[in-house]
Amino acid sequence: MRQELELAKAEIREEATKAGKAAGMLGAAGFAGYMTAVLLSLALAFGLATFLGLGWATLVVAVLWGIAGFALFSAGRARLRKVNPKPERTIETLKEDAEWARHPTK
Numbered sequence: 001m002r003q004e005l006e007l008a009k010a011e012i013r014e015e016a017t018k019a020g021k022a023a024g025m026l027g028a029a030g031f032a033g034y035m036t037a038v039l040l041s042l043a044l045a046f047g048l049a050t051f052l053g054l055g056w057a058t059l060v061v062a063v064l065w066g067i068a069g070f071a072l073f074s075a076g077r078a079r080l081r082k083v084n085p086k087p088e089r090t091i092e093t094l095k096e097d098a099e100w101a102r103h104p105t106k
Contacts, residue, residue, distance in 0.1 A: 041061050041065065044057075044061050045057045045058045045060075045061045048060055048061070
């Protein structure tokens with residue numbers, strides 16, 4: 001029994017290490033994506049600056065990011081409103097189990 005518990009602990013520890021490394025990679029990928037967005041925004045602003053001037057170009061890029069942020073916020077809020085925090089199926093199953101426990105012959 002002890003050997004089984006030790007084996008389980010070792011396996012869990014190994015899997016947790018793998019998960020930690022994967023999470024670190026995902027975090028680094030998120031940062032790389034963020035930096036890409038920043039640098040592309042700067043490139044767009046400087047590209048537009050040849051036509052509009054740097055101040056107006058950066059304002060245009062900021063407005064585009066504002067529109068994208070508002071669209072993402074609206075979509076996220078709409079999805080969040082659809083979330084039901086109450087585990088309906090679990091509650092129903094527990095009610096059925098309680099009913100069966102009261103009347104096991106039914």
